[in-house]
Amino acid sequence: MPSAAERTRTLVQSTCSAVLVVPGAEGAGEHELMPEVRTVGTDGEVYLLFPADAPAVRAATHAQDDELPAVLELTDVAPVAVCHRIRGRARVSGWLTCAPGIAGPGRMMLRLEVGEVYVDDLWGDAAVSAEEFAAAGPDPLTAYETELLQHLAAVHDDQVRGLSGLLGDRADVRRVVPLALDRFGLRVRCLDAAGRSFDARFDFPKPVVDVHGLRRAMHTLFEAAQG
Template sequence: MPSAAERTRTLVQSTCSAVLLVPGVEAARPDQLSPEARAVGPDGEVFLLFPADSPVVRAATHAQDDELAAVLEITDVAPVAVPNRIRGRAWVSGWLTCAPGLATEPGCMMLRLEVGEASIDDLWGASGVEAEEFARAPVDPLVAHETELLQHLHSAHPDQVQALAGLLGDRGKGAVASGRRAVPLALDRFGLRVRFTGEQPFDTRFDFPEPVRDITGLRRAMHTLFEAAAH
């Protein structure tokens, strides 16, 4: 399974929605707290792009040499329609400063969040993450494609996803008999997570034979998975 640090780092570098929580600007509108772009630097710091006149930029500018605490909160929502759609949240806390000269877009300012600690609460469970772990963690190679891939599986291959119930033995037979619908919920280099809907929905993981490194490897892994379910 992916480590808590890898899962957190992947969410930070995904397209999931995020807000930057800074003391003193709680009254700002949610859209004013959402960075227009974000990236992780070579030392694990998080760079956040905001309009130069945004409340968080003003707060960071006024703080100057003082340590301004801030928390980046990321919410991960499944890209397909499914009950209980929020897949998890991550929090990255640290100290915020302005990084003049890094923003290439006119009228914007880049902010630098020096990470102190992080935590995640997702489909795998809840865990804390040290700053050093976050800085070293790899990003899941499928993160840029996961939304498109899950939506494709859901719309173009629902029967094959449903057939994965055959790999679950009696529990899978019961799921099919009760009319539960299989929805692809999450995808990473280790495997596919499917949610079987119904009165008492449940999730199950289908692990790949080995971690995939790219889309080509994913195609082979998914073919193997569907072949196994078909026999």
């Protein structure tokens, strides 16, 4: 399974929604606190791009050399229609400073030096140290997951539902929806005949490193369900 550090790095570098909570910007609208771009530096620091007049930029500029505490709050929502769509949340806490000279005109890059990280997702909840966060990397399928899950739901619904044949005693399900995808496997959310939902996880024979490997792994999974 992916480590807590990898899962958090994946959320930070994915397209899930994010809000930067910083002192001095309490009255700002949520859209004003959402960075336009998020990336992670070589030492594990998180870079956040904002308009130059954004509340977070003003707060960081006003703080100057002082340590300005800030928290990047991330919310991961399933890209397909499914009950209980929030797949996870994460909090990256640290100290915020301006990083001038990196962004283009009218923009400012902010640097969040990571202190503490916490993730609560489909795998469970865990604390992650700054060192673990810096050493981890995002899942290689992160950039493609949304498109791939939507494709599975729209085009391969019958095959996805056929995976219920691998559930043994819990095979009497009415609906199966692809919920999450990573290099280790596919997670689906099932609805049984009584209207109860539960998740099932199907591991790949080995971790995949790219989309080509994923296609082979999915074919193997679907063939196993048919057999």
